[in-house]
Amino acid sequence: AQTVTQSQPEMSVQEAETVTLSCTYDTSENNYYLFWYKQPPSRQMILVIRQEAYKQQNATENRFSVNFQKAAKSFSLKISDSQLGDTAMYFCAFMGQDSNYQLIWGAGTKLIIKP
């Protein structure tokens, strides 16, 4: 069965710094999708970035980028020039055919951006 592991329960950085959140996963599939979701204090779940496993190029969305290492089954999120509004829980998630395209979630990382 697929699993997703986020090994950092909580992180904090100063505003404007760069921070990297870790995520590893386990699967026997070759084609799948990976996601990072953000949940701010409002608790709205917001999609930050997605990566298709068949694409070698790392996905980027403005200040957010991923380091996708397929062989290592690693999918880390880098936030550049962090802002106070980035304070949130961040969840890594996996989706593949074997799980019937249901999201498999990590436990989350609480990120605090300090002024």
Place this chain on the structure above:
Amino acid sequence: SQTIHQWPATLVQPVGSPLSLECTVEGTSNPNLYWYRQAAGRGLQLLFYSVGIGQISSEVPQNLSASRPQDRQFILSSKKLLLSDSGFYLCAWSVLRQGSGGYTFGSGTRLTVV
């Protein structure tokens, strides 16, 4: 464009009372629909999912039930709430058997059972 509506935003209910949370999706047809629960500071727990009208799969046996009376409507219910039913409930949708889009979530319902 697709939108998802979830209500109410906040609910305080006494133990033993019934529950009905509603979720509707606009701008798409035949979506996968999901109900999640999240305890404070914790991850997401999948409660129910549906791939079509009247088709409900339960992930965790409990005091709750779900129904899908229309293609884009998903309802979470309980006949008698327990204190342990308190939490944050999220509805979500995705495109059937496609992974590229991920899930889109509603704004959530904060349920407090007193």
